[in-house]
Amino acid sequence: MKQSVQELAALYQNNLFAVAFNVCKNAQDAEDIVQDTFIQYYTTKKEFDSEQHIRAWLIRVAINKAKNVNQTFWKRNKLSLEDYMETLTFETPESENLFETVMCLPEKYRIVIHLFYYEDYSVREIADILKLGESNVKIRLSRGRALLRETLKEEWNDDK
Numbered sequence: 001m002k003q004s005v006q007e008l009a010a011l012y013q014n015n016l017f018a019v020a021f022n023v024c025k026n027a028q029d030a031e032d033i034v035q036d037t038f039i040q041y042y043t044t045k046k047e048f049d050s051e052q053h054i055r056a057w058l059i060r061v062a063i064n065k066a067k068n069v070n071q072t073f074w075k076r077n078k079l080s081l082e083d084y085m086e087t088l089t090f091e092t093p094e095s096e097n098l099f100e101t102v103m104c105l106p107e108k109y110r111i112v113i114h115l116f117y118y119e120d121y122s123v124r125e126i127a128d129i130l131k132l133g134e135s136n137v138k139i140r141l142s143r144g145r146a147l148l149r150e151t152l153k154e155e156w157n158d159d160k
Helices: 005-024 027-043 051-070 081-087 093-103 107-118 123-130 134-159
Strands: none
Touching (some): 107 123, 107 134
């Protein structure tokens, strides 16, 4: 017995997501696991006895894939921002505060600010690295600086 993936997705997608999420504790990983599970079902040559057999097989595959995700190098060696901050040394408390503020920026601004100020890349080099136009990099730098200025100004005014 082999059911179509569309039928099974409609029936079991939410169940598989819940199982995967319970194991890996990450919504994006759980979504990937559900997709991978259905791909594996689609490509398997296995014959199933009943719908309950299919459901049990799907759940078992999702659990195994979630366990595999938890054992990857990236998951085992992942640090929270706070833990990472403890490993860094800064010359002054102000530079530490600035770095923390940069790390809290939205990703598209954080990356260009980091490459420009911490890695000393030029606007042209950043554009090449990120596959963006130079004007786009300049805009992101400008907006990132404005966000930093606003955030740091609020913190500085709070200290007074």
